[in-house]
Amino acid sequence: MNDVLLQVNDLKTWFEGSSGTARAVDGVSFEIRRGETFALLGESGCGKSMTALSLMRLVPEPAGRIVAGSVLLDGVDLLTLPEHQMRNIRGGRVGMIFQEPMTSLNPVMRVGRQIQESVECHLGLRNRAAKARVLELLDAVGIPDPQQRYDEYPHQLSGGMKQRVMIAIALAGEPELLIADEPTTALDVTIQAQVLELMAELQKQTGMAMLLITHDLGVVAEVADRVAVMYAGQIVEQASREQFFSDPQHPYSKKLFASMPDIEKRGEKLAVIRGSVPPLTTEFSGCRFEARCDYSWELCQNSVPQWHQQASGHGIRCHLMDEVHHGRGITHHEEPEADTPQTTEIPDQPILKVDGLKVHFPIHKGLFKRVVGHVHAVDGIDIDLKPGQTLALVGESGCGKTTVGKGILQLIRPTAGDVNFENIDLTQLSNKQLRPMRGDIQIIFQDPFSSLNPRMRVADIIEEGMIAQGKGGSASQCQQRIDELLQQVGLSPEHKQRYPHEFSGGQRQRVCIARALAVEPKLIICDEPTSALDVSVQAQILNLLKKLQQELGLAYLFITHDISVVEYLAHQVAVMYLGRIVEQGEVEEVLNQPRHPYTQALLSAVPSIRESKREKQRLSGELPSPINPPQGCHFNPRCPKVMANCKENYPDSTLLTESHFVRCFLYD
């Protein structure tokens, strides 16, 4: 039997747009063997998803079309099959999972029916037999109590559950190949770990091959057998996982590794990849990575690099692999920027002191809108933050970290507790009294696309806060200040007449930072500022934030779910679970010796590119609803070390060292 299941040869998918032909997939070749996991890795806009859609012939027509190439599934070219045969392939021999579990399920159909549809279609089972198969599938994807779940609607399931249902639908046709397009990107790390483990297990049982599309190096390191790196519509490097992670060859791959934030890079600048991915409408006359590459020389501009296949199976598309050029050095050096170590003494007095902050949202029901309960979004939080320091607030989505930020800013008025900023209790001030204080605390949001008004020019956006706060002086001084700010965040003053849609995600985030800086804040609340960005751009923003902190002595409250960012940037870490902080301390203490079982599980769930020292620990279940938090310790239903006491009382904080405390009965 042939070992190769899927063979893709020189696949090209082009899109006709108003700005020319976009070559989303431009000559991609790879093969997937039976039972192996093949990862397609790349930044957004590189054509990864389009490659997957092309394999299934699901490219949105007539805008896009497959121009050339062949896709051989067991020797049969899928691109030449008639549509009715293709329908049997889709969902039958090739299954697919999409990124967004929320929108992939039909909200008005029962979950069981949706899976059954696929079972009936591809296995020809009917009624009882089909239902029995659905229940088996639900069981196989680890959904507890399948009998009951069969009759539920998608909105009754959590995100992780929905993704499991999606997997069940994909498995219904007993596929030989499963295409998973960013299957865990929308999920939290602990859930991501569960889903990845499930997929690996299913693969072992059924022997199917998997094409995993992802931007996350960590995920690749966890599950992939072989890796292909895509850049601007082409595969630039392809290797086995071991080869790739031990010896990446292409300059782009090397840079990707270097730009990953990491505890070992603390205190240094992260490597950045200049610029961003070129638009796919460009006519490339040379190497596509040339403009951003540290090694590029004039040959790279003028001649398209060829694919070099090494005997070990490692393949690279780069001129550096040409015999004559082997071993050329770096031609572009980054500005060696002296990393000024912090010399300023950190004052002992905290700039921000939060005591017992609670934010509860009332739930109204019925004709007269009676309050029937509360969402305990934030339920008693204490934070101390000193000037020039970064406190990272870590937790899964839904644990209330963003609400903490808004509560401190008084965008949402807290239900109880004090927010002392420079010894003034903000919760006691009226909106009017707050107004002059607004400039001192600023916020940077997660989504750079919704945080800038599309109808305002950059200059107006930055100026808005300065006018509201009465800072910046006369009109000409104001304009001068805007120029300075733009330069400070790495944009040029010419950008100020432009509108936000003309910028990339990373540039927008810079504009957001400039906007916040315009009012000379002392504290910036960063609400996941890099989670919507690609790794290479994330590095640019993290470097910028770090530089600004050193120059201006800013304090950051850094809200994130990304542990690697925390490791790199934060001084202190607070781990949140369901509205409360369960563990807090210096970053080394918490990340190296996590004490709380939740912190331990969270850390071990993070996919890592290095061989993990941490022991694998998988959490079952998901974050409970903050409307009815579990009795006793909130974590007790998921805790592997649960004791009788945990179900009765909420543990008090136990001081482990001067700066490190944990709220768990294990250390009482």
Add this chain to the structure above:
Amino acid sequence: MALLANNRAFILFSGLLLVAVIVAISVPVKWVVLWTDALIFALITVILGSGWLVRNKPYLLAPWRRVLKRRLASAALVVLLSYVLIGLLDSVHFREALPPQVGSSEVHYSPHTLSVLDKLLTPIRIQEEKSYSAPFAIHLFSKESTQREDGTTVREYPRLQYGGAHLEDIQQRQTDITHTLLMASSYSLLAWLLLSALIIWIMAQRYSLSYRQQVERLVRGEMELPWRTLLLTLLAVMLFAFVAMMLGVKYHVFGTDKVGQDVLYQTLKSIRTGLVIGTLTTLIMLPFAVVLGVAAGYFRGWIDDTIQYIYTTLNSIPGVLLIAAAVLIMQAYIAGNPELFETMEERADARLFFLCLILGITSWTGLCRLLRGEALKLRELDYVQAAHAFGVPQHKILSSHIFPNVLHIVLITLVLDFSGLVLAEAVLSYVGIGVDPTMHSWGNMINGARLEMAREPMVWWSLMAAFIFMFILVLAANLFADAVRDAFDPRAQH
């Protein structure tokens, strides 16, 4: 340079205004501004003013550019603009001075209000026959008893007083029509060529090309905007205008109605009514919809509850019932206070205005609901939150963050509603609760046609004329609205 250009435009504009004022004063007429006229000119001022304000805002101009780039939309725009031109000409009203009476220096004015359009269409307007006549007919539609010179009475189809009256021999009709048609076509072609030449010359100046190059670019369709389509549509419109006018003077192109009035004149006069209903109604409802919708979405709480309560209640009353009741009240009021209105036209206009008002009051809820939803979404967006974090005052947030971002919805609704309202007028007039029966409107024409259709042989031309003109307007409006929606809908971009 820009300042200079602006100044030039300003000088040109004020010069035109001055000429208009001088003409207005020097002509011996009494100018009359009806209520709807005032509102129409207010609307035109607002449109020109906002055009002036957005001229330097690329993000506001870009969607309009996208609209104009679509060939179908720009052709529709030319058609719409020609309707608007007729409507505007019909909105400048005056009363002519009567010939001075002997021994009195006081000037008396005619009791009839005329518009500039009336004046332009004078021959067609006053060429009234006795009764029905078919399009291009020379004889009346029904037989009449006439006395011959020799004293015998015969029943025959009498010759029309005006239609084809110039013909010596009725056999010549066909050749005369063909001849006039050819003349009209060549005149219109000539006029069109002159106009196109002027436009091309201006464009050639602007792009600093030679005249020949500019013509080549245009013919090959290499311009950014579809000028070729624009000019060809213009040719079609001009062709129609010339043919209708030159034939209309000699014949009744669309026949005559029961009282012998030219149907072409009626349909042209109906254009203003349709446009007024279509635009003023939305203008009247706009403040309600925008203020209440945005307030409900942005402030939430009890404000939201109150506004929702109001529009849910209003929505649950059948619209036709409300309109019928209001129009009847207005009718009774007008009948009871005849001293308020100097002329018949003023009375009819008051009723038209009131109809717009009541249509507006019953139709703002849809847009209001849309805007409420959008404002609800926008207030949670990060940039609004960021503005709060800067301590930006509420009114500033509303004016610079919320309002500009709901504008596209307002615009789309406005354009989409237009054709619906034009049709609504026809239906309401048909039911008998529309505009004043003395006012020319497509609804009234269709209403009148109800009885004519029952005649044997059928009198079909009133209905057909109303249908053709209304159909073209609504079709053009819909095509244009589609393009506007596509261009302004943020989801349809990229």
